[in-house]
Amino acid sequence: MKRIAILLAATALSACSAAGDKPQAPPPPLHSRMLVLDTHLDTPLHFERQGWNFADRHDLATDLSQLDIPRMRDGNLDGGFFAIYTEQGPLTAAGYAAALAHARKRSDLIDKMIADNSGVIGAARTADDARRLNKEGKLVAFKSMENSYPLGEDLSLLQEFYEKGVRLAGPVHSANNEFADSATDKPRWNGLSPLGKQWVAEMNRLGIVIDASHSSDATFDQILQLSKYPILLSHSSLRSAHDHPRNLDEGRLRKLAEKGGAMCISTIFMSEMNMSPARAKLFGEYEHIGEMTPEAQAELTRQWRELDKTEAMWAADFEDYMKMVLRAIEVGGVDHICFGADWDGGGGLKGIEDISALPKVTERLKAAGYSDADIEKMWSGNILRVVAAQGK
Template sequence: MFALLLLAGCATTQAEAPRKAHRDFLVLDTHLDTPLHFGRPGWSFAGHHDPATDLVQVDLERMDAGALDGGFFAIYTEQGPLNAKGYADALAFARGRSDLIDHTLAAFPNRIDFATTAADARRIDRAGLRVAFKSMENSYPLGEDLSLLREFHDRGVRLAGPVHGANNQFADSSGDTPKWNGLSPLGRTWVKEMNRLGMVIDASHASDAAFDQMLELSKSPLLLSHSSGRGAFDHPRNLDDSRIRKLAAKGGAICVSTIFLSNMNMGPERAALFSRYEHIADLSPEAQADLARRWRALDATQPIWAADFERYMAMVLHVIEVAGVDHVCFGADWDGGGGLPGIEDISALPKVTERLRAAGYSDADLAKMWGGNILRVVEAAARAASTQ
């Protein structure tokens, strides 16, 4: 009888245990384009930035407000010509962007620290600091020299995608007409080298055929750092339900984005603003503020996306239903075109947790989706490398 009463008491205690708050989870985002802001004259990653006059969506103040514990800061390089000069220029840029990430974040040793392993991320989080992984969006800067992957690995990069918005020397892009029908011969070797180094393969932006081939060839799970589900919105940048299930079956994860929940409204005025935005670090503080004012004015009349927070949550719930909670994560494409009414920047992240709770997801489910699944994939890549 005493044992039964003891068990009943334990059950009551467990039932009454408070649910975790959003900030109690290890919250990571797999695709932060924020480094494009790091070189801006007169700008600080730790400062307060008024959304009316500054387009940045991620900074240390907002990380505190939205309890974003960290993520992957992207070395993004624009596509250029597939020739020796194009590769050399891109490599110089990527090296500079990597150095800029290091220099900017190292200025805040009491607030953020660099991670290259899942264990690092957990240790840094326990210490009360933000977590900074590095990623490479578009492997174009490598040219045809795959030994350069080792250099970027040594620079701390642990996540990389082969391609961006246009076909390159490694793979076909989801946004271009097929050239290789998936991976090029060099792209197949790129997959092997990524596996050998223990770097996670990012399949966002890759064509369906390139995704299929990477999934088949890779010895470790794939990650889609900022993609959504085609079953909820039909667009080539999104992954169809069948492929999401195949990704999950091989242990991978899809990090749901706020982009391409609708068609992109990219008229001439917006395209011109985007072109200036991608080079915002070259603008004076006055020109930066003018860009922000024009951007916000256009948002009021011609939004980039015909979507909002409700549409985003519908996409998230669809992807969870297809993939399962063990294979979903978050990569909203902050500072790279992401953000929607109701989820304009990372300070809104607690709303996602609230909505997932309302949909019936548990603390264990949320812990997986906010950070656990990402770290599991990082660990799997490192483990696969150690066996080769």
């Protein structure tokens, strides 16, 4: 019987050949057929490194970066929001001036990366831009601002960063500032400051999506109440997965969904961060990796990987991550979940160490019974819906 089946198959192939037809190639895997975006990419801190190129492939064993163009292709990450991150400093005129200079430089570095790789990546300002670039076969580069501290007390600077391409911004980072209370600091304003409330109004006027990651619960509540348009959490985890103030509780996720927003699920704070003195020292150096010589960069990576062997930074793995993702979908619904793992900013877990692992997430979502359309909503549709909703 097996021989008959083989002969029949050969006859069918021969008939196709005689007719000039080629056997149909199987469709590409589901993950590669979708538009896949991440809302928080800290990779711009690498863009000024000596001897480092975003277009080159880097190895986790010898380099701390989790994102580059070749690995974006591996994981079918089509793009996302490249962050202008500014470390919180003093609330003084000098502090604001230094922060503004840093933020402008970081924005320029993102522009330079896009210009240097213009054949494969393009700048996006709108949801339509992202879809157009994707159809052209190009990667998508939005800009975001993590921490509005560089604005100082001059809200007119938001217009400057809007013109530079920023389409997502959060008021605060790991410490309170002039705009709001942070999730990881003691309350000062009990939410937004008076200037922070004006910041919300100006964000709405310009059409920049508000990012509530890093905001305290009270800050989140007030942003949700005041914003005329849906908001995002660009890189947050569920508090029910790990009780940490940086994470969002399920009740607030439901309220976010009711207002049309979306929570982009991160890989961070699914456990306490193992910030030992040795790790803290390396993190402090990592923030300034762009100022290091190639030799110093290599030594930092060597020490980091050696420390990884004896003390993991996070006590969670891919299985824990997917359990949280599925719970978040159950609570918020498929229209209000997205992804922002915090690549190059402390994200990544065992089993999902860099972006090449992203297809595994899609496979698990499919195995859990979610439709292709719902999975694509979570990878990009919900993000682009929120972007498009600003100002409408």
